[in-house]
Amino acid sequence: MTVGERIKQRRKELGLSADELAEKLNKNRATVYRYESSDIERIPAEVLKPLSEILQVSPEYLMGWSEEEEKNGLDRLVRDIEKDKNIKIEDVLQCSDTIPILNYTENGKMIFNEHLCLSDLHGDFCFKAADNSMSNSQIYAGAIVFIKKTDTIKNKDIVMISLNGKIFIRKYYYYTENQKLILYADNPDFEPMIFIGDEINNIKIIGKAIGCFNNL
The missing domain is CATH 2.10.109.10 (Umud Fragment, subunit A)
Incomplete structure (x- = not known):
């Protein structure tokens, strides 16, 4: 599973729309879609941390470094x-x-x-x-x-x-x-x-x- 697929899957599990996620991240909807489609493969550290907090998973899980979905620690x-x-x-x-x-x-x-x-x-x-x-x-x-x-x-x-x-x-x-x-x-x-x-x-x-x- 790619980083983008993990983001999209977790967003849907939480019942968040792309617009809602974009608002929480202070980004636009197009940027969220680019994350989810892996058009943006390198997510900056200043985005990864709040993104993982919003999606209630660890940054390691989101990036595919860990297969364990650890929510909020x-x-x-x-x-x-x-x-x-x-x-x-x-x-x-x-x-x-x-x-x-x-x-x-x-x-x-x-x-x-x-x-x-x-x-x-x-x-x-x-x-x-x-x-x-x-x-x-x-x-x-x-x-x-x-x-x-x-x-x-x-x-x-x-x-x-x-x-x-x-x-x-x-x-x-x-x-x-x-x-x-x-x-x-x-x-x-x-x-x-x-x-x-x-x-x-x-x-x-x-x-x-x-x-x-x-x-x-």
Whole structure:
């Protein structure tokens, strides 16, 4: 599939007309048609980035450098969580009016397959709590937890972490004197998660919980 064919296919999948795409790109319709027909084979970098954002795919996919259709970096986040890699939240779409929700599918895979229009919370994305481990903080199974990317985590913050390809919501406590990190569930039915020294490197703190909604 050529670059032009990818552009045209993705535009139609999103229900965009050539005129609508042209307007979003600040180009004319003729230029869009030239992209789609491959009359313009070399798309400038200053066009490629906004074009991929409008079409909700990665530039790599659009140019044919990758066969994986990674929409807004969210698929990449899920893949990195599953493989327990160094997760780059900066690759995740920064949301304003629509916030993506991370869910588990029936076969245990993770996918961003819902969106919540609550931009006033300024979350980067949401996570649907899988259990009642944080029920004393009013985070129940099925609650929508708003996660904000931040490098500033302090004791008693409720954080989202990745460990062995799974994600958890826990209360953060770090003890500098003995290099011990304890992640508490505030439901006594769940054991605390304790990491000492180099064991701390086994987890990845994804972000801080800034709010939640129950029974949506």
